[in-house]
Amino acid sequence: MSEQEWLKEIFEQGKKDQKVSEKQIKIIEAAVEIFSEKGYAAASTSEIAKKAGVAEGTIFRHYRTKKDLLYSIITPTLLKIVFPVVAKTFIKQVLVKHEDLSFDEIIRKMLFNRYNFVKNNTPLLKIILQEIAFHDEMKMQFQEAFMDHAYNKLIEVVEYYQAKGEIIDIPTKSVIRMVVTTIFGFLIMRFIIVPESEWNDEEEIELTIQFIMNGLSKK
Amino acid sequence: MSEQEWLKEIFEQGKKDQKVSEKQIKIIEAAVEIFSEKGYAAASTSEIAKKAGVAEGTIFRHYRTKKDLLYSIITPTLLKIVFPVVAKTFIKQVLVKHEDLSFDEIIRKMLFNRYNFVKNNTPLLKIILQEIAFHDEMKMQFQEAFMDHAYNKLIEVVEYYQAKGEIIDIPTKSVIRMVVTTIFGFLIMRFIIVPESEWNDEEEIELTIQFIMNGLSKK
Amino acid sequence: MSEQEWLKEIFEQGKKDQKVSEKQIKIIEAAVEIFSEKGYAAASTSEIAKKAGVAEGTIFRHYRTKKDLLYSIITPTLLKIVFPVVAKTFIKQVLVKHEDLSFDEIIRKMLFNRYNFVKNNTPLLKIILQEIAFHDEMKMQFQEAFMDHAYNKLIEVVEYYQAKGEIIDIPTKSVIRMVVTTIFGFLIMRFIIVPESEWNDEEEIELTIQFIMNGLSKK
Amino acid sequence: MSEQEWLKEIFEQGKKDQKVSEKQIKIIEAAVEIFSEKGYAAASTSEIAKKAGVAEGTIFRHYRTKKDLLYSIITPTLLKIVFPVVAKTFIKQVLVKHEDLSFDEIIRKMLFNRYNFVKNNTPLLKIILQEIAFHDEMKMQFQEAFMDHAYNKLIEVVEYYQAKGEIIDIPTKSVIRMVVTTIFGFLIMRFIIVPESEWNDEEEIELTIQFIMNGLSKK
DNA sequence: AATGAATGAGTATTCATTCAT
DNA sequence: CATGAATGAATACTCATTCAT
Numbered sequence: 001m002s003e004q005e006w007l008k009e010i011f012e013q014g015k016k017d018q019k020v021s022e023k024q025i026k027i028i029e030a031a032v033e034i035f036s037e038k039g040y041a042a043a044s045t046s047e048i049a050k051k052a053g054v055a056e057g058t059i060f061r062h063y064r065t066k067k068d069l070l071y072s073i074i075t076p077t078l079l080k081i082v083f084p085v086v087a088k089t090f091i092k093q094v095l096v097k098h099e100d101l102s103f104d105e106i107i108r109k110m111l112f113n114r115y116n117f118v119k120n121n122t123p124l125l126k127i128i129l130q131e132i133a134f135h136d137e138m139k140m141q142f143q144e145a146f147m148d149h150a151y152n153k154l155i156e157v158v159e160y161y162q163a164k165g166e167i168i169d170i171p172t173k174s175v176i177r178m179v180v181t182t183i184f185g186f187l188i189m190r191f192i193i194v195p196e197s198e199w200n201d202e203e204e205i206e207l208t209i210q211f212i213m214n215g216l217s218k219k
Numbered sequence: 220m221s222e223q224e225w226l227k228e229i230f231e232q233g234k235k236d237q238k239v240s241e242k243q244i245k246i247i248e249a250a251v252e253i254f255s256e257k258g259y260a261a262a263s264t265s266e267i268a269k270k271a272g273v274a275e276g277t278i279f280r281h282y283r284t285k286k287d288l289l290y291s292i293i294t295p296t297l298l299k300i301v302f303p304v305v306a307k308t309f310i311k312q313v314l315v316k317h318e319d320l321s322f323d324e325i326i327r328k329m330l331f332n333r334y335n336f337v338k339n340n341t342p343l344l345k346i347i348l349q350e351i352a353f354h355d356e357m358k359m360q361f362q363e364a365f366m367d368h369a370y371n372k373l374i375e376v377v378e379y380y381q382a383k384g385e386i387i388d389i390p391t392k393s394v395i396r397m398v399v400t401t402i403f404g405f406l407i408m409r410f411i412i413v414p415e416s417e418w419n420d421e422e423e424i425e426l427t428i429q430f431i432m433n434g435l436s437k438k
Numbered sequence: 439m440s441e442q443e444w445l446k447e448i449f450e451q452g453k454k455d456q457k458v459s460e461k462q463i464k465i466i467e468a469a470v471e472i473f474s475e476k477g478y479a480a481a482s483t484s485e486i487a488k489k490a491g492v493a494e495g496t497i498f499r500h501y502r503t504k505k506d507l508l509y510s511i512i513t514p515t516l517l518k519i520v521f522p523v524v525a526k527t528f529i530k531q532v533l534v535k536h537e538d539l540s541f542d543e544i545i546r547k548m549l550f551n552r553y554n555f556v557k558n559n560t561p562l563l564k565i566i567l568q569e570i571a572f573h574d575e576m577k578m579q580f581q582e583a584f585m586d587h588a589y590n591k592l593i594e595v596v597e598y599y600q601a602k603g604e605i606i607d608i609p610t611k612s613v614i615r616m617v618v619t620t621i622f623g624f625l626i627m628r629f630i631i632v633p634e635s636e637w638n639d640e641e642e643i644e645l646t647i648q649f650i651m652n653g654l655s656k657k
Numbered sequence: 658m659s660e661q662e663w664l665k666e667i668f669e670q671g672k673k674d675q676k677v678s679e680k681q682i683k684i685i686e687a688a689v690e691i692f693s694e695k696g697y698a699a700a701s702t703s704e705i706a707k708k709a710g711v712a713e714g715t716i717f718r719h720y721r722t723k724k725d726l727l728y729s730i731i732t733p734t735l736l737k738i739v740f741p742v743v744a745k746t747f748i749k750q751v752l753v754k755h756e757d758l759s760f761d762e763i764i765r766k767m768l769f770n771r772y773n774f775v776k777n778n779t780p781l782l783k784i785i786l787q788e789i790a791f792h793d794e795m796k797m798q799f800q801e802a803f804m805d806h807a808y809n810k811l812i813e814v815v816e817y818y819q820a821k822g823e824i825i826d827i828p829t830k831s832v833i834r835m836v837v838t839t840i841f842g843f844l845i846m847r848f849i850i851v852p853e854s855e856w857n858d859e860e861e862i863e864l865t866i867q868f869i870m871n872g873l874s875k876k
Numbered sequence: 877a878a879t880g881a882a883t884g885a886g887t888a889t890t891c892a893t894t895c896a897t
Numbered sequence: 898c899a900t901g902a903a904t905g906a907a908t909a910c911t912c913a914t915t916c917a918t
Contacts, residue, residue: 021902023903037353038260038353039258039260039352039353041257041260041261042260042353044886045888045889046887046888054903054904055903055904055905056888056889056904056905057889057903057905058902058903060888060889061901061902061903062902064889065888065889066888066889130352133258133345134258134261170426170429171422174422174423174426177405177423178401178426178427178430181401181404181405182397182400182404184404185400185404189396192352203390204393204396207389207390207393207397208397210389210434211434214433214434214435214436215429215430215431215433215434216430216433217433240877242878263911263913264914265911265912273878274878274879274880275879275880275881276879276880276881276915277878277879277880278913279913279915280878280879283914284913285912285913285914459898461898461899476698476791477696477790477791479695479696479698479699480698480791482890482891482892483891483892484890484891484892492900493899493900493901494893494900494902495893495895495899495900495901495902496898496899496900496901497892498893498894499898499899499900502893503892503893504891504892504893564790568787568790571783571787572695572696572699608864609864612860612861612864615843615846615861616839616864616865616868619838619839619842619843619846620835620839620842622842623838623839623841624834624838641828641831645827645828645831645835646835648827648872649872650872652871652872652873652874653867653869653871654868654871655871701907701908701909702908702909702910703907703908703909711883712883712884713883713909713910714883714884714885714910714911715882715883717909717910717911718880718881718883719881721910722909722910723908723909
């Protein structure tokens, strides 16, 4: 799937009748690139227009304001960061169907899933990481998404494994904090802070899983 | 030590003859506050001047450009983030004097030290975290500082404990990555991402140390 | 006669073969409303299009420019302001047929006639009053219309009554100025400046006639 | 008194400590000229700046918005239109001191006073006449000023002369309407609508007074 | 040293108009 | 005929920076 098709898919979500035109894609591609390079505030609509190969007015035909453009880029992504569609699958596997996934299999699945997501969406992620600090509405959208779609389910999962005795009996939310910061700490280092360094991804992933498992398993 | 004196100390470093005037302190205080609230690009010098209680022109008498003002705030902090002055102390204790500090005592010291640092410098840290992504010069300054003052020493320390058999035999830099992301992951969550939530700091610190130790210790 | 039909009649004048379509009427209705509310310069064609329920481009299919749209609205009205069709009738009655209309009957007829005209065309009048100051072409059209169709005839009429001794012997054009400003002064107050106040129209009209008659009659 | 000094005097009113700078005067002069020529909406700040010989930014240093500039021009004039300072004088003469001014002397004074005012402030008046229709706040300011400073006093005066039997016994406010429209009708014709025509001002003023007096006096 | 008026390039946004469908 | 996406020039306004006082 080409990058164009990929972006198209993401941004057409939820407005399936409203076609996203060729030019709109170009605008979004340009905006993503420039926003992630210089930040929202320092990006100028004229530069975006030039890079997208459209007239400046064209941007405002599709997005009422510069902020609208930002949100149209970010909103559909916010949900996706928070937790994978796949999540549903293994939530079911674990909690409903009681299939015997061990905790490290869960961690491995999550890590791989997020690894791929971050790898494919690095610029979008950079934008969110940068801008979430300055746009309260965005922060709230994110928190809501996290609470509704991830946090509660993570708690169930962790408690399940704590009950089974696979992981240590410390406050559930501390467990979650540690898992989440370790995973995203790795991914942010890997793709955002020092992407230019050489990474042996397979090894680092395995080490990260091991680190989490040792950190949390009983004895 | 009042906050004014604290800032004075930080920003006088390295230019001990150049007095930092009352007004300059006011400007820096205002700049730190506004930069951390809205980001460098979205902050206006006129707003900073107003908050500092000086005329617009006065800022430019002390700092040639807006960017100079940013760097004058950030540069002296960059070093301090990277690693504690204290480091020298325990590097000596560990590597030179061969005092018998265990690895978890090291981790505990580091964590407490960084905890206090981040707690006392949250706004400065926020600025750096935000702006480092957009200013290459700043990124390089940081990397240099990290390499020169922290990384090599951390390697020595980690290798020392790996040799002693206290921690597992995985690539040294992976150990460092995991320690660093876990510690800063905690601190960033604690002070920047969800500072408004209630934190039982003592407990979380202990859990974090435990997590790192379990994650890295042999067996 | 519905308002639609009324507008249709006005704007079809002079181009009897060119049908005025349903959409064109809608456009004109919308334009009249918006021009009179916010003025020509502050009205946007896109707002007019939206209110008319047509596409933005449709306006420009019928009117080459925004200014064309303005003139197409105003030109047919300019003549009608200046003097009533009815005028021909009483010019004939007075000057040609020498029927014995007294001067106050003339004034009364004019006043009633203009009263009805202004009442039925307030928004159009507002537009003209506003825009005539800024569009020289329009001003000239108006002056020409006034000179050709009203002024000369008014002079004849006034001189006729001066000769008959019904009105005082001051410069004819001063008489005209006073009659005209008194009548339009009343109508503009009544319909444009303070239309929201309660008006006893019959009484005010009679008083106005009386005022003019006393002001101009001999002794 | 040069025009510069005249404008200075008007616009410094009420903020006597705040000096009005040379540049500010230039800006106001340019704004008055351009607003009156093309109307507020069609006037561009860049054109005003160019005509004033200042940078565009300079306008906004003195007036936060274009609308502020408009109001700073208009507000001090609104009061002055409504009624002359002199008014106080003859109100006293007539109502308090019972000096024996006849009604036509009152009318003559008013007319001369307003004649001079309009003559000296034609462009400002044009602006107000044009813009009052589109800016509700301005309309309200004007109505308030009129009600507070003119209307009630005019009623007293007119009732005084009606009681004395000098003018006819029709509703007081109709008298006022007729006087006001006749006077301003004349002045607007004279200075705004056809200023280019040759006017014998003395004669027209006398005729206008005569017209009003005949129109209103008993028999 | 400090001020703050002045600058002018730059910003997001609007709008009349064009044109391919 | 009608549409509405696209244009690009123009708009009000902001801002870092300069400089005379």
